[in-house]
Amino acid sequence: MNTNSNTYTVIYSAILVIIVAAALAFAAGALKVPQEKNIEIEKKMNILMSVGKAADAAQVTDKNAYIEDEYKKYIVEEYLVNVKGEKVEGNAFATDLKAELQKTNPDNRTLPVFVCSDNGKTLYILPVRGAGLWGAIWGYISVENDFNTVFGANFDHVGETPGLGAEIATPAFQKQFAGKKLYDADKFVSVEIIKPGSVPVNEHNVDGISGGTITSKAVGAMLFNCLSNYQAFFAKQKRNQPLCLGKMIVVEDGFMVEKDSITGYYKEIDTTNYILIDRSIQ
Amino acid sequence: MSQKEPLFSAKNLKLFTEPFNNGNPVTVLVLGICSALAVTVKLQPAIVMGLSVTIVTGFSSFIISLMRNTIPNRIRIIVQLVVVAALVILVDQVLKAYAYEVSKQLSVFVGLIITNCIIMGRIEAFALGNKPFPSLVDGLGNGAAYGMILVIVAFFRELLGSGTLLGFQIIPESWYIKNGGFYENNGLMILPPMALIVLGIIIWVQRSFNKSLVEK
Numbered sequence A: 001m002n003t004n005s006n007t008y009t010v011i012y013s014a015i016l017v018i019i020v021a022a023a024l025a026f027a028a029g030a031l032k033v034p035q036e037k038n039i040e041i042e043k044k045m046n047i048l049m050s051v052g053k054a055a056d057a058a059q060v061t062d063k064n065a066y067i068e069d070e071y072k073k074y075i076v077e078e079y080l081v082n083v084k085g086e087k088v089e090g091n092a093f094a095t096d097l098k099a100e101l102q103k104t105n106p107d108n109r110t111l112p113v114f115v116c117s118d119n120g121k122t123l124y125i126l127p128v129r130g131a132g133l134w135g136a137i138w139g140y141i142s143v144e145n146d147f148n149t150v151f152g153a154n155f156d157h158v159g160e161t162p163g164l165g166a167e168i169a170t171p172a173f174q175k176q177f178a179g180k181k182l183y184d185a186d187k188f189v190s191v192e193i194i195k196p197g198s199v200p201v202n203e204h205n206v207d208g209i210s211g212g213t214i215t216s217k218a219v220g221a222m223l224f225n226c227l228s229n230y231q232a233f234f235a236k237q238k239r240n241q242p243l244c245l246g247k248m249i250v251v252e253d254g255f256m257v258e259k260d261s262i263t264g265y266y267k268e269i270d271t272t273n274y275i276l277i278d279r280s281i282q
Numbered sequence B: 001m002s003q004k005e006p007l008f009s010a011k012n013l014k015l016f017t018e019p020f021n022n023g024n025p026v027t028v029l030v031l032g033i034c035s036a037l038a039v040t041v042k043l044q045p046a047i048v049m050g051l052s053v054t055i056v057t058g059f060s061s062f063i064i065s066l067m068r069n070t071i072p073n074r075i076r077i078i079v080q081l082v083v084v085a086a087l088v089i090l091v092d093q094v095l096k097a098y099a100y101e102v103s104k105q106l107s108v109f110v111g112l113i114i115t116n117c118i119i120m121g122r123i124e125a126f127a128l129g130n131k132p133f134p135s136l137v138d139g140l141g142n143g144a145a146y147g148m149i150l151v152i153v154a155f156f157r158e159l160l161g162s163g164t165l166l167g168f169q170i171i172p173e174s175w176y177i178k179n180g181g182f183y184e185n186n187g188l189m190i191l192p193p194m195a196l197i198v199l200g201i202i203i204w205v206q207r208s209f210n211k212s213l214v215e216k
Helices: A006-049 A063-074 A097-102 A165-169 A171-177 A213-228 A231-239 B010-020 B033-038 B043-067 B073-098 B100-106 B108-115 B117-125 B132-162 B192-209
Strands: A075-082 A110-118 A121-131 A136-144 A150-157 A192-194 A205-207 A247-252 A255-260 A266-268
Touching (some): A006 A136, A097 A121, A121 A213, A165 A171, A165 A213, A192 A213, B010 B132, B043 B073, B043 B117, B073 B100, B073 B117
Antiparallel strands (some): A075 A110, A110 A121, A247 A255
8 A cells, every 4th residue: 555645644644633532532531530539639638738737648648538537627618708798609619719700890709718617716718819920829818717817828839930939839938927917907908928128027928939029929919819809708707706706695685695606596694704894885 | 573583582672671771861862851850859750750751652662663554654753743642641641640749740741751852762763663562662661761860860869959768758857957967958959950960970970881882
């Protein structure tokens, strides 16, 4: 057979491409389940790391089971909120933050909130996403229940420069965020990434990465842009803040009762343990 | 191989062992340097990269050799690329499914196996003119020899740069200055230039043992 004829060449290449395409499509289909599982586990791990959990992930033998367990243990609630701070229906974990942030009308955005409970302490984990120098950067910020103090942060990236911008994914950079404040008095300022010495180091900024200026600035912009969507949510939560976790002490018809903010039930309490401060008298 | 020649004849074995010394693709032919610099900071990605390249060189040589009499000469290179690219995508997908952490570390370099000169080099130079089994052996040998150099470079870079091997601490913690000792990891080892220098030393050592490689 003349393998150099035009007909042969065209038919040969067509058959080759069909066979290769079929093989790759089959492989992609067969491997889809474990691949998606990996992505899900990684997301759960990043969420947990923003509250300082899942620290042993590198050591354990069955990482998937370990992460699932930790996630079940600490993340007690997931829900979506809109920019007005109202809860909306939907699956928070599966929400595509990129698509939400791309919506031109912010009113249509529904943003995930993950609630972590650890030893009676409630932390709120908020996802953030933005553009780095070479590609997307994203992460999770956890705030304490004053909705002002940052508890922890975790960042990841597609392809920032190794050794420079990629340092945002290191614990050394991330641990600087603990204890920083999102609000300056009542004004939302987020956390800025600065060059030390350029402005006074305070509770609203952290040290950027030398040589990774654009990525550092991108992290700051990402935090401001994403977290500012939650301002109404923060304000609403602050107003509804119970005096102590899960329970609100209220005075009803002259009796002091304890209201469980989750179930909504009232329970009479022994008043000798409390000092009543009646703000209406002041 | 002819009907009479056994599968593991001396000639076929030589195809496998040759790349480890006189025909080493990295130290003698100086191919595949780019990825050798990029993935050798730690031992684990270097091993996975070595294995991936071995699988791709071996099977692409084998498949091309099976097809060699049917490939139209004018689109020869394209056909080779399609086969190599398909294998690389398969390797990439399998890594993403079963070695996710490593595949994240290797990132683009798995995809860039396609551009590794060793693979196209072996196909053009060997697989197109030889039978499938010797081609498979030749491909596996060259891939493994490339992997061996990667592992040697990564061994020194991880040990001296991070004080660990495969993630396990080798240099005792108490030696470090921060713990009151005298030792500090060599930060330069983590950066790509040091891979080049380690590679240079390997070439030097190899040539001091094997005088036939020294250019007159």
